[in-house]
Amino acid sequence: MMTQTKIIIALAISLAASIAISTVWSNHKITGLERRAEDAIINADKLEHQAIESEKHADEYKQKLEYLESQADAIRSQARRQDEKLQKTTTNVRDARRNVERVRGTKQADADERQLCEQLAELGYGC
Numbered sequence: 001m002m003t004q005t006k007i008i009i010a011l012a013i014s015l016a017a018s019i020a021i022s023t024v025w026s027n028h029k030i031t032g033l034e035r036r037a038e039d040a041i042i043n044a045d046k047l048e049h050q051a052i053e054s055e056k057h058a059d060e061y062k063q064k065l066e067y068l069e070s071q072a073d074a075i076r077s078q079a080r081r082q083d084e085k086l087q088k089t090t091t092n093v094r095d096a097r098r099n100v101e102r103v104r105g106t107k108q109a110d111a112d113e114r115q116l117c118e119q120l121a122e123l124g125y126g127c
Helices: 003-105 113-123
Strands: none
Touching: 003 113
16 A cells, blocks of 8 residues: 555545544534523523513502502591591580680579570570
């Protein structure tokens, strides 16, 4: 065999080895990338599930918030009505005290119970 033939055979063997090594290396890289892609898909599925659960919780909190806001509005409305009633009662008490003081200020020597009831009735208060 000649040197040239030996060189060609050596080049052919080294080319075949290079192709084999390159193929093995490529398959290794592809396998690693496929594994990473599968992991990414699993992670994406987990994140999607978490997102769906978070949306459910957000909807629940939104409904609770709306309910509590309606309750707060009802309480505010009731408090406003009670404040108006208290203001009216305060005004009535103040007027009654003023009328009592006015009646006390008038001197009646012989006022009996019937006359006092009549005077109170004239002022809008019963006995």
